[in-house]
Amino acid sequence: DGGITQSPKYLFRKEGQNVTLSCEQNLNHDAMYWYRQDPGQGLRLIYYSQIVNDFQKGDIAEGYSVSREKKESFPLTVTSAQKNPTAFYLCASSRGLWTGELFFGEGSRLTVL
């Protein structure tokens, strides 16, 4: 079955540590995205990528980094510079950039202790 897989589902991190969230898709989609969801707020865009080896900052990129070395993979690193990293992180993909018909992974819930 085609889909998008995120791991881990739950992650606990101590302050000052970097963590990397995995996102893999086998839908053959060109575009991939990382969003952050906090209670009472809409999804906010962290980074997006239209093509391999290219990615762009979204609205809240500070304290995050990404890579796109393969079409299928778009990992997100939450660095120690991110001031409030506790959140629900969602990876998504779409056939073309900004088509609006997004497929989401199940999400990764990060808690900083």
Place this chain on the structure above:
Amino acid sequence: RKEVEQDPGPFNVPEGATVAFNCTYSNSASQSFFWYRQDCRKEPKLLMSVYSSGNEDGRFTAQLNRASQYISLLIRDSKLSDSATYLCVVNFQTGANNLFFGTGTRLTVIP
């Protein structure tokens, strides 16, 4: 003004009722609109896309009012399984981050 605004609810309706949510958007040039369903602590899933005046899929109808800049979602004959948060997404076609998400409207269908 937020780019996309939704009434957060919650909407509590009895089974079998008809319920409608509105979503207003700020960019009159927007061309495409989407409704997503998100269950508690799960990922959003696409429910419906709207590219013209509206769309219908079974018990769900989306209608677009470009003059007043809002899109609505109508659910007929509500089922318990319809309980979820419904997210409105608008493509602003601005060239940078084009997709804007509303905060969602929470629906609870009561037996």
